[in-house]
Amino acid sequence: MATIRIDQQEYTVRDGDNLLQTCLSLGLDLPYFCWHPAMGSIGACRQCAVLQYQNEEDQRGRLVMGCMTPVSDGAIFSLQGDKAQRFRKTIVESLMLNHPHDCPVCAEGGECHLQDMTVMTGHRDRSYRGRKNTHRNQYLGPLIHHEMNRCITCYRCTRYYRDYAGGTDLAAMAAHDHIYFGRHEDGVLESEFAGNLVEVCPTGVFTDRQLVHQYTRKWDLQSAPSVCTACAVGCNIVVGERYGKVKRVHNRFNAEVNGYFLCDRGRFGAGFVNLESRLEFPALRRPDGRYDALDHHRALEHALRAMEAEKVAAVGSPRASVEANHLLRLLVGNARFYPGWSRGEQGAAIRAMELLRDTEATVPDLAQIETADAVLILGEDVTNTSPRVALSLRQAVRNRARDMAGELRLLPWQDAAIRNLAQDTRNPLHIAAVSNTRLDDVAASHTCLAPPDIARLGAAVLEELLPGEGQHFGDPTVDALAQQIARDLRQAKRPLIIAGAGYGNTTIMEMAAELAAALCHGGCEAMLSLCQGEANSMGLALLTGTGGARVHRLEDMIVQGDIDTLLVLENDVERRCSRRGFKLLRKHVKTLITLDSLDTATTSLSDLVLPTASFAESEGTLVNHAGRAQRYFPAFPPANERRPAWFWLLALAHERGIEATSRLHQFDEITRHCAASIPALAGITEAAPRSQFRAHGLRVPRQTHRYSGRTAMRAALSVHEPKQPQDEETPLAFSMEGSQRDTPGALLPYFWSPGWNSNQSLHRYQKAVGEPLRGGTAGSRLLYRQGHATLERAAMPGAFEPRENQWYLVPRHAIFGSDELSALSPPLRELTHPAWLEITPAAAQALQVIDGDGLIIENERLRGYRLEVRINPSLVAGCAAYSAGHAGTFGLLPGEWVTLQKDPDWQRREPAVIASDRGGVA
Amino acid sequence: MLKSLRSQLTTLWTILSHTFTRAETVQYPEQKPYLAPRYRGRIVLTRDPDGDERCVACNLCAVACPVDCIALQQDVREDGRWYPEFFRINFSRCILCGMCEEACPTNAIQLTPDFEMCEYDRNNMVYEKEHLLIDGPGKYPDYNFYRVSGLAISGKDKGEAQRELPPIDVKSLLP
Ligand code: SF4
Ligand code: SF4
Numbered sequence A: 001m002a003t004i005r006i007d008q009q010e011y012t013v014r015d016g017d018n019l020l021q022t023c024l025s026l027g028l029d030l031p032y033f034c035w036h037p038a039m040g041s042i043g044a045c046r047q048c049a050v051l052q053y054q055n056e057e058d059q060r061g062r063l064v065m066g067c068m069t070p071v072s073d074g075a076i077f078s079l080q081g082d083k084a085q086r087f088r089k090t091i092v093e094s095l096m097l098n099h100p101h102d103c104p105v106c107a108e109g110g111e112c113h114l115q116d117m118t119v120m121t122g123h124r125d126r127s128y129r130g131r132k133n134t135h136r137n138q139y140l141g142p143l144i145h146h147e148m149n150r151c152i153t154c155y156r157c158t159r160y161y162r163d164y165a166g167g168t169d170l171a172a173m174a175a176h177d178h179i180y181f182g183r184h185e186d187g188v189l190e191s192e193f194a195g196n197l198v199e200v201c202p203t204g205v206f207t208d209r210q211l212v213h214q215y216t217r218k219w220d221l222q223s224a225p226s227v228c229t230a231c232a233v234g235c236n237i238v239v240g241e242r243y244g245k246v247k248r249v250h251n252r253f254n255a256e257v258n259g260y261f262l263c264d265r266g267r268f269g270a271g272f273v274n275l276e277s278r279l280e281f282p283a284l285r286r287p288d289g290r291y292d293a294l295d296h297h298r299a300l301e302h303a304l305r306a307m308e309a310e311k312v313a314a315v316g317s318p319r320a321s322v323e324a325n326h327l328l329r330l331l332v333g334n335a336r337f338y339p340g341w342s343r344g345e346q347g348a349a350i351r352a353m354e355l356l357r358d359t360e361a362t363v364p365d366l367a368q369i370e371t372a373d374a375v376l377i378l379g380e381d382v383t384n385t386s387p388r389v390a391l392s393l394r395q396a397v398r399n400r401a402r403d404m405a406g407e408l409r410l411l412p413w414q415d416a417a418i419r420n421l422a423q424d425t426r427n428p429l430h431i432a433a434v435s436n437t438r439l440d441d442v443a444a445s446h447t448c449l450a451p452p453d454i455a456r457l458g459a460a461v462l463e464e465l466l467p468g469e470g471q472h473f474g475d476p477t478v479d480a481l482a483q484q485i486a487r488d489l490r491q492a493k494r495p496l497i498i499a500g501a502g503y504g505n506t507t508i509m510e511m512a513a514e515l516a517a518a519l520c521h522g523g524c525e526a527m528l529s530l531c532q533g534e535a536n537s538m539g540l541a542l543l544t545g546t547g548g549a550r551v552h553r554l555e556d557m558i559v560q561g562d563i564d565t566l567l568v569l570e571n572d573v574e575r576r577c578s579r580r581g582f583k584l585l586r587k588h589v590k591t592l593i594t595l596d597s598l599d600t601a602t603t604s605l606s607d608l609v610l611p612t613a614s615f616a617e618s619e620g621t622l623v624n625h626a627g628r629a630q631r632y633f634p635a636f637p638p639a640n641e642r643r644p645a646w647f648w649l650l651a652l653a654h655e656r657g658i659e660a661t662s663r664l665h666q667f668d669e670i671t672r673h674c675a676a677s678i679p680a681l682a683g684i685t686e687a688a689p690r691s692q693f694r695a696h697g698l699r700v701p702r703q704t705h706r707y708s709g710r711t712a713m714r715a716a717l718s719v720h721e722p723k724q725p726q727d728e729e730t731p732l733a734f735s736m737e738g739s740q741r742d743t744p745g746a747l748l749p750y751f752w753s754p755g756w757n758s759n760q761s762l763h764r765y766q767k768a769v770g771e772p773l774r775g776g777t778a779g780s781r782l783l784y785r786q787g788h789a790t791l792e793r794a795a796m797p798g799a800f801e802p803r804e805n806q807w808y809l810v811p812r813h814a815i816f817g818s819d820e821l822s823a824l825s826p827p828l829r830e831l832t833h834p835a836w837l838e839i840t841p842a843a844a845q846a847l848q849v850i851d852g853d854g855l856i857i858e859n860e861r862l863r864g865y866r867l868e869v870r871i872n873p874s875l876v877a878g879c880a881a882y883s884a885g886h887a888g889t890f891g892l893l894p895g896e897w898v899t900l901q902k903d904p905d906w907q908r909r910e911p912a913v914i915a916s917d918r919g920g921v922a
Numbered sequence B: 001m002l003k004s005l006r007s008q009l010t011t012l013w014t015i016l017s018h019t020f021t022r023a024e025t026v027q028y029p030e031q032k033p034y035l036a037p038r039y040r041g042r043i044v045l046t047r048d049p050d051g052d053e054r055c056v057a058c059n060l061c062a063v064a065c066p067v068d069c070i071a072l073q074q075d076v077r078e079d080g081r082w083y084p085e086f087f088r089i090n091f092s093r094c095i096l097c098g099m100c101e102e103a104c105p106t107n108a109i110q111l112t113p114d115f116e117m118c119e120y121d122r123n124n125m126v127y128e129k130e131h132l133l134i135d136g137p138g139k140y141p142d143y144n145f146y147r148v149s150g151l152a153i154s155g156k157d158k159g160e161a162q163r164e165l166p167p168i169d170v171k172s173l174l175p
């Protein structure tokens, strides 16, 4: 702690912080541009100038940059000093010499840090009378809009894009006042995290391309705290709505999970909520195959009649909330509830849950991942399955740089100095995967092995850590690598093992868990992270559990048939079973009832469809891959007869007279019932405050205090203004009434503070800059370090033996396209590719195909699969990698052997306009 | 006594003489009063000197409006111009305060000297863009936002706005 004086006022502050950070933490206004809480200082913009005085006698003081000045005991500063104020005002003016007259047509306006800082410094009239520099914009893909004229050359974009996110295709070009931030030529930005530029750039250079059309200003958005549903990481997001459409997704700071950044799948993946194809009314199938719209009373009547049949079963979903799955299971009984995973997914999801539940190692949140000092990724293409984890890993490998800096007594925010010092020194990151991954550029080693061999590599590393039966890999280079990995892990204080369900191989995950356990026994703080498939995979696994009823597989259930009425909850059965299974679905099921927010192949088969509200229109709890339960809240009420899934299911359960649900009426009660009846989920009630929660007696408003157009929005329908919709289920209000004072972190619908209209206002909500939210970190951890990992050494898995003329199938995930929900979002649809199969150049030669040709995939189970060929030189010999989650590969299972042959009738596709291939294929 | 009598008579005379002066009240509605051009009455949306819609759908009028009676939705036209897809004023709420006009950065929204907006049905007080948009530039004949702004639209490329230099060639090595 240090005592400093700012403008004659004494403050006790944390030693070693920079003055800018300190001032912001103290609630003082000091303008800045180039400093970013997650990226530190470089002193480029000169905006944060303050006066520093030598001692009491010093009357003149000298100008220093706040962000570059460490606070130390006894230091004397002045923010208000005339010289400092004039300097800052002049700096803003000079930064804006060439700034265009754009605010009204700028998608940053109203939440522009440059606007805020200009007002803060008091600059008003430009004195420059000369002509302004102009630039041409670039096409940067369907996600990001570029308007280079607005740049103030703060360098935040390149520092974020290159230094923080590891991108290579955005840079500062040219010199002096010609400087230009962009790509070497037009094209899609390659980084999976490019979307954060929208929030990082303090001006309107990089804006959300989707939002530039049908734009809405920040003050006009009705927002709610939400959780990203595009993968199992569960990043916290803010969903903003206007006129019944989701307009945008922004980052919602959570110190433990996503911090300041999201991935592009999450940021741009919510567009499916606005799809025209989504049903607004229940639909009843007529004999001629067309559908009639019903109101919800009649829909429920039909559903109830169908449920009177003898054999009623239900299919849950890893993308539906814990509450909806819980109700569905109560509705049909445990024995007739199928979790809704495919054959490949089910084992992996349940096993991952067990391993994490029982492990002695720490199951890290992203913030803890960033503290790792040695990482081993066993068979998971993290960037494409749990993208945000990859960004955290890029920070983890920089811990050594911070240690080096610490030795020289550099401070952690002295970014340029630390990067200069460390150059390419990184913490060891070892990757074993079936082909190249997007993290290879920061990895100490990356090895391409078939999934069974990846498990063997794990076993070989384990052998090095805990010598046992002499289980070696057998290949001298791999064994040497195993030694190296073991050495790195053993030397680390916080080693991290990452595996996951990506390859559908449970042995790899078990090996990872054993490695983590061995490291724990070695006395260090080992961490184990297992990536999973969907937003609520973990929640569903905890709900289903291992014990109790036999866990059924969806496809077996369908093939065995013999079901009168089947209820499907937010699940597209086509994605989960083979083509044959899906065909049999219609034959073996008399009445198919689907509850879904999307229009899927399954809804098109159903006799009755009950339209559910999407995550942006309803509330629910999701459990992320690390076992953190998080609540999402509706940003706007669902239109027409759309209802939250829990609402439909509760109504059905009441009508059916299900005893357990008779006292449940509200969402909170379902959550509590679920927590009370399933011990593994006991913590979900803590994920967010209950609906009765009030801070200072008030609700939390979803609308800003300057929400405009309230008396005109609906006037086209009628001038008589209805009451604001009431929200019985959450502590938030669909209006501007209420207060954000002392709002818990889980309930914050947007960030705003007087004078700080941009997202930079976040620091006003944090305990101190960069620290957790004052209202507490959202979510509750369900998996503590409670396991005791009995070290039961698994046998060395069998080696992978390539076969003659047969290929071993492995799933290949794509950040855009493998996830069901985000792949439907219009901007991402542009970046997804039709299903494909990757093979090695040798295989291509043997099969006489080239890139873009077609292949027929067959074995005794599979018929009629035709996929486009992509040649991937880094792929392991003997394997063929299919694009997971793409229409065209549904039903393919990891680890199957197939034969391939050239498809003579294949029509080659026209080359796509968007050139950049994000698959990481070298 | 005489003094007060004189006062009385003067008063009578003054009042009688007013009978022959011009009346200030007018026979509204047969007779219309004069309203200055800057009078704050019915709102219109104007066009720029080129005849194109001036409003860029920036939402500033809507946020300035104390009774929140303006609602609109932005979109971008093929030629790059921002424009309101719909623009609605609920005149049954409007207090004709003129804040919207003050806020408008493009001089698009203007109040006019017309206050005769009575309707039997309140719903008819809701004006859409088609009711608001007039053919001329209104009170400001010269201002053309897109000639000042840096946004490129068809017919005005980067560097062609007022006081702009031609776009920089990033690849040039010249200082
Ligand atoms: S970047 Fe900010 S200051 Fe510049 S035009 Fe956009 S809103 Fe205005
Ligand atoms: S583009 Fe934005 S972030 Fe990059 S230097 Fe310019 S103003 Fe800063």
Ligand code: SF4
Pocket: B043, B064, B065, B066, B067, B068, B069, B070, B089, B093, B094, B095, B096, B097, B098, B099, B100, B101
């Ligand atoms: S005149 Fe006043 S009340 Fe009427 S629309 Fe404009 S700002 Fe709103």
Ligand code: SF4
Pocket: A104, B054, B055, B056, B057, B058, B059, B060, B061, B062, B072, B100, B103, B104, B105, B106, B107, B108, B109
């Ligand atoms: S302030 Fe002017 S330009 Fe902006 S939306 Fe209103 S009328 Fe249009």
Ligand code: FES
Pocket: A020, A031, A032, A033, A034, A035, A042, A043, A044, A045, A046, A047, A048, A049, A065, A066, A067, A068
């Ligand atoms: S913020 Fe301090 S110099 Fe830019």
